[in-house]
Amino acid sequence: MSGQALSKFKLPKGFWAGGISAGLKKSGRKDLGLIFCPSGAKTAAFFTASTAQAAPLIVSKRHLNKNKGVTKAIIVNSGNANCFTGLRGIKDAETICTTLAKKLGVKTEEILIASTGIIGRRLPKDKIRTKLPLLINSLNKQGRGFPEAILTTDKVIKLSRRSLRVGKEIINIVGVAKGSGMIYPHLHYLHATMLGFIFTDCLIDKKALTFAAQKAVEDSFNSISVDGCMSTNDTVFFLASGKSVKIVRNQEYFKEFSRLLSEVCLDLAKAIVKDGEGATKLVEIVIKGASSRAEAKRGAFAIANSNLFKTAIYGQSPNWGRVVAALGQAGLDVRHLKASSTSLKKKEVRVRVNLGRGKAASRVFTSDLSPDYIKINAAYS
Amino acid sequence: MSGQALSKFKLPKGFWAGGISAGLKKSGRKDLGLIFCPSGAKTAAFFTASTAQAAPLIVSKRHLNKNKGVTKAIIVNSGNANCFTGLRGIKDAETICTTLAKKLGVKTEEILIASTGIIGRRLPKDKIRTKLPLLINSLNKQGRGFPEAILTTDKVIKLSRRSLRVGKEIINIVGVAKGSGMIYPHLHYLHATMLGFIFTDCLIDKKALTFAAQKAVEDSFNSISVDGCMSTNDTVFFLASGKSVKIVRNQEYFKEFSRLLSEVCLDLAKAIVKDGEGATKLVEIVIKGASSRAEAKRGAFAIANSNLFKTAIYGQSPNWGRVVAALGQAGLDVRHLKASSTSLKKKEVRVRVNLGRGKAASRVFTSDLSPDYIKINAAYS
Numbered sequence: 001m002s003g004q005a006l007s008k009f010k011l012p013k014g015f016w017a018g019g020i021s022a023g024l025k026k027s028g029r030k031d032l033g034l035i036f037c038p039s040g041a042k043t044a045a046f047f048t049a050s051t052a053q054a055a056p057l058i059v060s061k062r063h064l065n066k067n068k069g070v071t072k073a074i075i076v077n078s079g080n081a082n083c084f085t086g087l088r089g090i091k092d093a094e095t096i097c098t099t100l101a102k103k104l105g106v107k108t109e110e111i112l113i114a115s116t117g118i119i120g121r122r123l124p125k126d127k128i129r130t131k132l133p134l135l136i137n138s139l140n141k142q143g144r145g146f147p148e149a150i151l152t153t154d155k156v157i158k159l160s161r162r163s164l165r166v167g168k169e170i171i172n173i174v175g176v177a178k179g180s181g182m183i184y185p186h187l188h189y190l191h192a193t194m195l196g197f198i199f200t201d202c203l204i205d206k207k208a209l210t211f212a213a214q215k216a217v218e219d220s221f222n223s224i225s226v227d228g229c230m231s232t233n234d235t236v237f238f239l240a241s242g243k244s245v246k247i248v249r250n251q252e253y254f255k256e257f258s259r260l261l262s263e264v265c266l267d268l269a270k271a272i273v274k275d276g277e278g279a280t281k282l283v284e285i286v287i288k289g290a291s292s293r294a295e296a297k298r299g300a301f302a303i304a305n306s307n308l309f310k311t312a313i314y315g316q317s318p319n320w321g322r323v324v325a326a327l328g329q330a331g332l333d334v335r336h337l338k339a340s341s342t343s344l345k346k347k348e349v350r351v352r353v354n355l356g357r358g359k360a361a362s363r364v365f366t367s368d369l370s371p372d373y374i375k376i377n378a379a380y381s
Numbered sequence: 382m383s384g385q386a387l388s389k390f391k392l393p394k395g396f397w398a399g400g401i402s403a404g405l406k407k408s409g410r411k412d413l414g415l416i417f418c419p420s421g422a423k424t425a426a427f428f429t430a431s432t433a434q435a436a437p438l439i440v441s442k443r444h445l446n447k448n449k450g451v452t453k454a455i456i457v458n459s460g461n462a463n464c465f466t467g468l469r470g471i472k473d474a475e476t477i478c479t480t481l482a483k484k485l486g487v488k489t490e491e492i493l494i495a496s497t498g499i500i501g502r503r504l505p506k507d508k509i510r511t512k513l514p515l516l517i518n519s520l521n522k523q524g525r526g527f528p529e530a531i532l533t534t535d536k537v538i539k540l541s542r543r544s545l546r547v548g549k550e551i552i553n554i555v556g557v558a559k560g561s562g563m564i565y566p567h568l569h570y571l572h573a574t575m576l577g578f579i580f581t582d583c584l585i586d587k588k589a590l591t592f593a594a595q596k597a598v599e600d601s602f603n604s605i606s607v608d609g610c611m612s613t614n615d616t617v618f619f620l621a622s623g624k625s626v627k628i629v630r631n632q633e634y635f636k637e638f639s640r641l642l643s644e645v646c647l648d649l650a651k652a653i654v655k656d657g658e659g660a661t662k663l664v665e666i667v668i669k670g671a672s673s674r675a676e677a678k679r680g681a682f683a684i685a686n687s688n689l690f691k692t693a694i695y696g697q698s699p700n701w702g703r704v705v706a707a708l709g710q711a712g713l714d715v716r717h718l719k720a721s722s723t724s725l726k727k728k729e730v731r732v733r734v735n736l737g738r739g740k741a742a743s744r745v746f747t748s749d750l751s752p753d754y755i756k757i758n759a760a761y762s
Contacts, residue, residue: 052709084705084715119702182689182706227688229703230710307608307688307750308563308758315759321500322610324465325563328433329611334465369688371752377689378696 012172012201014241018138019149022131024079033149035074041239044213048234049186054083059093066109082123092125116193160267162260177268181277183226196236203242212258220265226276228305278373289355296362302330310369316344393553393582395622399519400530403512405460414530416455422620425594429615430567435464437494440474447490463504473506497574541648543641558649562658564607577617584623593639601646607657609686659754670736677743683711691750697725
């Protein structure tokens with residue numbers, strides 16, 4: 001998103017955010033961000049399905065169990081994933097939360113934490129703790145500094161917003177995300193390295209927020225893949241400050257709110273794929289005629305994660321055999337398959353597959369595989 | 382294998398093979414091969430586990446059902462996979478077998494067929510049929526012409542041989558294979574695009590041959606991955622002409638024969654990975670301390686098929702985080718994990734992972750992911 005779009009970025013009522021450089025990135029770029037909601041935000045949280053879960057995820061889950069789903073602050077660092085760092089890593093994350101809680105005058109369990117960056121190196125917690133006053137000082141209602149602070153190999157910041165008019169009042173929804181490589185999120189409720197933060201100022205109970213959030217996640221973050229590699233740190237937080245209109249399930253505005261929440265998440269998910277490491281194209285894969293939605297999604301991801309398909313897209317070389325091979329590998333019946341695509345020469349390509357068996361469908365988004373992906377990842381550490 | 386090594390290549394007793402150019406490859410290189418065993422060879426056959434099976438696999442299975450596991454000839458073409466070609470493709474393969482059977486004076490069901498090349502284009506069966514006299518004329522006891530005729534993107538031919546002395550007699554085992562991309566074979570008995578042909582002149586019953594072959598396949602062809610993409614055409618045939626020593630199960634020589642058969646298959650499987658599209662390194666991944674062999678193999682393949690791991694190997698960049706992430710994605714418990722590797726600067730790299738949980742182990746072979754893989758596959762069609 002351009003600098004102009006960024007200047008229009010404003011958080012929903014009740015939220016502050018900021019970001020600084022704490023020296024975690026060698027480049028000197030911003031690498032530490034903070035979200036603050038003094039009144040407490042209703043929270044729906046989603047974490048990676050990987051069995052190798054990073055320390056910040058373990059700590060955030062503990063805090064969510066204690067705080068009954070009401071969060072006051074989230075601290076986020078880039079440049080270090082604090083993953084595969086053992087019990088020390090968990091203690092480091094906990095110590096940062098405790099120190100921050102004291103400085104903000106809130107309880108430790110009201111703080112959540114997220115990290116992204118290299119795996120297997122100890123988080124320099126003292127660098128972070130020393131910078132906490134500066135970080136708190138950076139808080140602002142526009143959220144300036146935060147979107148940049150969470151980036152790693154991302155080339156652009158990812159923002160999306162929608163608003164819903166209810167009588168004379170307005171519900172604002174704003175989403176911020178990062179993600180470029182190791183992107184194949186499988187987010188479980190309470191349980192990508194993609195990070196997503198979705199803010200809204202409506203007053204909503206946790207159950208209704210979670211219901212809308214789960215639907216939004218399934219069709220967005222859980223429907224993308226850059227490289228088929230699931231991260232140990234994927235996390236998405238939905239935060240509702242309660243400072244605007246009250247909405248409840250089965251009420252007329254809820255459906256519209258849910259739809260807009262899904263749109264914000266889809267915007268961010270597509271932005272992550274577009275900014276995928278080395279990506280030159282955004283590819284939408286739609287599978288129809290499946291016997292179940294699960295079969296359709298399994299097939300769509302089999303295509304999305306096939307290196308042979310991805311290199312053919314990069315080469316703008318129509319090669320349906322690779323679609324057939326990917327679906328066969330996934331165990332799908334391809335005897336009645338029909339497939340088509342829009343021009344492979346365009347920046348955005350749509351591939352449509354009809355399995356000719358049933359009525360279920362699914363849609364996923366992926367990028368192509370280019371020599372730049374290899375360049376970026378051959379030298380990452 | 383060098384030209385010198387090729388000159389030493391000789392088929393076991395009872396077999397003839399040859400190869401010619403039938404114009405299926407634009408390059409004009411050899412693309413049609415034939416194996417002939419006039420006395421009939423006991424056959425153990427293995428085909429891809431993909432649900433998208435190419436026509437030659439369907440036809441070969443039919444013939445194996447009818448011929449009671451005794452095969453007299455195998456015709457193999459490169460340049461066209463005859464896959465996703467519908468009923469016409471099956472009829473084309475069948476017609477080629479019928480025509481060849483007449484010319485060789487054998488029954489149609491005594492002929493097997495294998496193809497490798499692009500998917501989704503009709504096999505030019507008339508080009509092939511016209512060339513059958515020339516193909517038959519190329520048959521020779523050394524098998525000259527055959528190893529080249531089955532190649533696609535392969536840079537080298539793949540051969541391996543062993544012999545076993547039994548008293549004054551010798552059992553010969555010779556293997557020929559091709560494979561470079563779309564390499565992630567999951568071969569089912571009677572059910573890779575890798576092609577493998579293992580010849581032996583011993584006299585062995587089908588059950589004992591199958592027993593030894595299954596073991597050999599599991600630890601070789603079923604333990605390699607170049608790009609994680611399973612082919613629609615993978616096929617391995619084990620052929621025993623019965624022209625040398627008789628061996629039966631539980632007999633002293635059987636164990637040694639089985640071991641040598643496994644060695645030949647492992648030689649060929651490693652040669653396929655070394656010649657993997659764009660490969661600069663051969664990587665051996667050993668997982669120990671798993672609770673089951675299946676878990677160890679799932680973990681080893683999760684690492685082998687991770688684009689982030691493969692690019693790190695290409696970049697000679699030690700990044701254990703990517704090993705952890707791959708294992709976490711595969712659902713393995715990584716809390717007690719210990720990992721090490723030999724120098725990443727060498728051509729052959731060995732990665733060892735100990736899960737610290739149980740006693741089961743597995744070993745797989747893979748290649749790195751280089752810009753050349755993309756170059757080769759962006760323009761394949």
